[in-house]
Amino acid sequence: xxxxxxxxxxxxxxxxxxxxxxxxxxxxxxxxxxxxxxxxxxxxxxxxxxxxxxxxxxxxxxxxxxxxxxxxxxxxxxxxxxxxxxxxxxxxxxxxxxxxxxxxxxxxx
Amino acid sequence: xxxxxxxxxxxxxxxxxxxxxxxxxxxxxxxxxxxxxxxxxxxxxxxxxxxxxxxxxxxxxxxxxxxxxxxxxxxxxxxxxxxxxxxxxxxxxxxxxxxxxxxxxxxxx
DNA sequence: ATTATCTATCGTAATTTTGCGATATAATAG
DNA sequence: CTATTATATCGCAAAATTACGATAGATAAT
Numbered sequence: 001x002x003x004x005x006x007x008x009x010x011x012x013x014x015x016x017x018x019x020x021x022x023x024x025x026x027x028x029x030x031x032x033x034x035x036x037x038x039x040x041x042x043x044x045x046x047x048x049x050x051x052x053x054x055x056x057x058x059x060x061x062x063x064x065x066x067x068x069x070x071x072x073x074x075x076x077x078x079x080x081x082x083x084x085x086x087x088x089x090x091x092x093x094x095x096x097x098x099x100x101x102x103x104x105x106x107x108x109x
Numbered sequence: 110x111x112x113x114x115x116x117x118x119x120x121x122x123x124x125x126x127x128x129x130x131x132x133x134x135x136x137x138x139x140x141x142x143x144x145x146x147x148x149x150x151x152x153x154x155x156x157x158x159x160x161x162x163x164x165x166x167x168x169x170x171x172x173x174x175x176x177x178x179x180x181x182x183x184x185x186x187x188x189x190x191x192x193x194x195x196x197x198x199x200x201x202x203x204x205x206x207x208x209x210x211x212x213x214x215x216x217x218x
Numbered sequence: 219a220t221t222a223t224c225t226a227t228c229g230t231a232a233t234t235t236t237g238c239g240a241t242a243t244a245a246t247a248g
Numbered sequence: 249c250t251a252t253t254a255t256a257t258c259g260c261a262a263a264a265t266t267a268c269g270a271t272a273g274a275t276a277a278t
Contacts, residue, residue, distance in 0.1 A: 006135060017134050020129055023126075025130075029122045029125055041215060052117070072218070075217065082218035092209075095204055100201075105191070109182050
């Protein structure tokens with residue numbers, strides 16, 4: 001099929017999957033790391049830093065923006081991207097809880 | 110294209126992306142939550158719990174196993190799956206550092 | 219106004235993902 | 249040995265993802 005059966009899962013499971021999918025690509029991980037490293041936001045610099053075409057970078061940025069992980073403000077001709085701090089912290093917490101919910105090895109395996 | 114350009118990214122970025130992709134699906138999130146909840150490992154119970162076909166569940170389990178997030182041991186006719194505690198903690202830490210590397214909002218945006 | 223620069227979008231092609239029926243494999247039961 | 253049960257694999261179809269050239273839109277510079 002190629003279509004995920006979202007109806008049978010909880011809202012929380014679906015939302016977490018969407019956010020994780022947004023990060024689950026080396027280019028988008030690299031973009032996020034660059035944005036974090038530059039602290040002040042960068043923009044088309046990403047095209048120079050990473051070895052991807054401008055259209056590709058723009059598309060990845062759009063996906064990260066759609067997921068709410070980054071936000072962009074127009075700065076003259078260029079666009080300044082930075083982390084959406086609130087959503088970033090929310091995901092950080094949600095993932096923290098998800099991983100911490102596992103409490104050590106069990107009897108079998 | 111449809112092919113990710115892994116050559117231009119670091120080993121760390123690629124590996125993290127692979128692990129995140131493994132979790133970035135509601136069915137696999139649900140499977141992991143079930144395994145964690147059952148503490149002692151379950152197996153084909155997942156087919157009953159989630160509303161997916163046996164072949165589909167088996168495929169998701171395979172992906173989680175390939176990513177090293179779970180492990181399965183044969184228990185008679187059935188297979189017992191559980192969290193791979195070491196790899197689980199490794200990913201937990203890696204993600205923790207990734208999210209914590211962001212240190213609050215910047216000047217622009 | 220014209221030009222240059224930066225970013226977004228469109229269209230397309232290759233590839234991957236998702237889901238499942240059908241079937242194969244493996245282990246236990248009778 | 250045969251039947252039963254549990255899981256894995258195969259093959260397929262639909263859909264989503266990835267990447268990029270071409271192009272459009274918007275802003276600044278001359």
